[in-house]
Amino acid sequence: MKDRFDNRFRNVVVIVTVLSAILLFRLFYIQLVAQQYKQFAEENTRSRKTVLPARGLIYDRNGKRLVTNETVYDLIAVLKQIEPFDTHKLAEILGLDTSFFSAMCQKLADEKRYYTPTVVLRELGNDVVARFQEQKFNFRGFSVKARIGRRFDAPVAAHLLGYLGEVDESDIASSDGYYELQHFIGKSGLEKQYETVLRGEKGYEYKVVDKFNREIGSYANGQFDIQAKAGTDLVSTIDLELQAYGELLMQNKIGAIVAIEPSTGEVLALVSSPSFDPSLLVGRKRSHNYPVIAADPNKPLYNRAITGAYPPGSTFKPIMALIALQEGTIVPTTTFSCHMGFTIPGLHVGCHDHPNNLDLVQSISQSCNAYYCHSFRNTIDHSKFANTEAGYRAWYDHLTRFGLGGLLHLDIPNESGGVLPTAEKFDNIYGKGRWRSSYIISLAIGQAEINLTPLQMANMMAVVANRGYYYDPHLVRSPMPQGLGLHHTAIDKRHFEPVIEGLAQVFLSGTARWYQLPDIAQCGKTGTAENPHGEDHSNFIAFAPRDNPKIAIAVVVENGGFGATWAAPIASLMIEKYLTGQVARAHAEKRILEKDFIHLPDTLTIPTPHEQ
Amino acid sequence: MSNKFWRHVDWPSVLVYVALSVFGIMNIYSAEQAEGTSILSGSINAGQQLRWLAVSLVVAVLIMLVDARFFITFGYYLYALAMLALVVTLLTAPEIKGARSWLVLGGIKIGQTSEFAKFAAVLALAKFLDGYNIRLTQTKTKLVAAALVFLPAALVLLQNDTGTAIVFFSLALALYREGLPGFFIWLPALLGGVFIAVLLVGFVNFAIVLVLLIAVVWMLASLFKLERRLAWAASLALLVSIGFSYGVDYAFYQVLKPHQQTRINVLIGLEDDIKGAGYNVHQSLVTIGSGGFDGKGYLQGTQTRGSFVPEQTTDFIFCTVGEEFGLLGTGAVVILFCFLLVRIILVAEKQKSTFVRVYGYGLVSILFFHFFLNIAMTLGLFPVIGIPLPFFSYGGSSLLGFTILLFIFLKLDAGLKYYF
């Protein structure tokens, strides 16, 4: 029907179609042209879930398990999902005080973890888990989550195995995105050193989630998922039985034992005493036990085997002899007179009562101080060197080739390199060119400025056992250590036999003659390290058998007095244990086991061998 | 009713109506993630909507059986009844999501009375303009027409349902067709533009620009010896704009509540708080945008599965279309609506009766406003005002209301042809 305004219908049609076209253009743009919405949608709905693989286990050299995995249960809380609950009831189930919950909520709120599931209590006992699960409907926002935890199969080797702990900020920062909050990482020992081997490679599962981050299903049928790679097992070089025996012998004593297989550099035992049961520092027990152990004045957490540094004392003499032989200062038949010590104008180094004019072999077995003062002096003051300093540098260089004066790079953290004074150090003390052998004569008998770790002492003995070389000491056999160094000394092989004869005589006729073994030729050297802070440290180094040595060992017993008294029998018992698989010398063993340097005054009255 | 009547029914419109309603139920089913539950089940929204569609179809048939002259004769009575229902609702309705739009009698939810006020208002307007010697050029006519629209709009606004209240003003489009001066259409559009501009650049900047423009107008006028009358007119328009923009500034910061300010700010891009107020619009865009050309497949929408979009079965139902059917689906829906609207316009233009034509344009106005603003809202082109997509959004009152609105027109069209 025609009317005045019928031309306006076109305008209305135009308005409707143009505005519809605007919608179509907008749809074209956001659905086909713009890409950001597709990305947003991906991010919205895809949750990457980290899958942590089972951590590698740790075995001893004979295939005995040292560290295993076990399923443990942690208590998880999601702050925003917690509804009012009976705090007394849950506290009772968990064995906690109700104040735990207010502190927990405060902490989660402070960290802005409102919706993130967060572990609030580690390693619940199985009975706790069972009771919680029965009543969990009363405690909304709380749940229990399984995780792979570590279990120690034997209460030994705490220092070298190490432990796991939650990653800290620096762990996360330096891991290039590998670790996330609340992940676990090796914090010390093998667990730390071999973290990347043991942990394997984490994987990812992509899940479709809703806006509350609840999983709805797998994303794209899991085609983007990355499988986790299980961790690799470690086979340690440690002999569990020897390690356990070493820890047993060292009970109630402060000190360390290091045993090395000379032909390979494999560490057979690494004992630091006092030690602790490593399972005491796992999970929930850790927070309770750690302060107690850390506060112990005898410092059980301190790994004396690789970090402790002691003057080697007379255990230094075999190497002194080898250097003097190599430098041509002495020959095996050389004798030096000793009248209760070494005396030159203005200087006296005492010795003990022994027959006069000892030769090289006797000087070792009788541990004559004068012999080594003479030979040290003759060596570094030798006319073939331009001056004392040059002689000292030659002497120093020999020592470094025995693995002294620096790190041996054992494959666990916190190793110390000991102290071996450099020529520069004496230059600083006395002035350049103004010091002489007499100033530093104590070095000849392993005293004064020199400090070695028990590991260095054992390695030094392994060099002698090998007649001139050593492999880098290490704690893991499999996976095969890469780039293991083989180091040769500058000592001709022929010089070793007389020294080794002297070491053998220590057991046969010398300072350790009480600790002979019927079928095994042991070689060793006692040492008594002067300790300005108290009773001398008792040192002993040894290897056995004399031919094709299987074990080189160093023992330090702090404040143990003469080396022959405590360190020597412990070393000999360790050798017997390792080479024969048992200990026949029950009396000697009993004497060691009963000796308590920590709790009781010394009441034993047994004949003690004399030395210096 | 003879076969002759049924032949006169505009079947393309009916087909589009059925297609949109069925497609709507499919999308509701997807949006509520009811996989595993039968679509026939009354326990889910889609099943409810299916029942409502059945009810709507029955009502549609009933409308077809009623004498067309009934709606003409009783137009004002239906209007009065609807207004009464609005008042009763306003006085008795419980608050649901901030609005009091549900009529509840004896504990039973009857429906959203505003949905029925729409076709009542259209009927009354048609009846009024169909009157003898009525011209929209007369001030009195304008005032009465305005009153017929403002009354339901005001009552709905009092129910706190701003979105639906705005819809009544869409009837200006129908009035425009009947002779309402054009500035009733373009002036609100201009003021809307000034409104957004003031919010974007601030009142002071905007006023400075306008003052500079006045200076430029006078410079040009003196340079090119233009008529002074034109310069005065331009200056006056600009001064009025300044006055209006001050009003906007005042209204925005003094009258609007913070959450309303935020909504507007998010819309015009002044705030980009994805997790806050802009979240709905952002997620809506992400959902539609991620659908691409052919969508992720029915029931395969990751955004929909994840419930990222709020109100996805009702106001944001278009998101499901966009995500699962892509541009093919969204384009089809827009084109179907556009087709339906143009079709109704053309049918309305063919009418001999002013009543039916005005009714047809009223139907177009309301349908178009809902369709355009709802989709513009999901596409971030308009503030989230909360109005449903006709035939699509979950809601029985809405579906039934639009069905009645549409089928009265189809009845008037076919019935009057039959009678005359």
Ligand SMILES: [Zn+2]
């Ligand atoms: Zn002597």
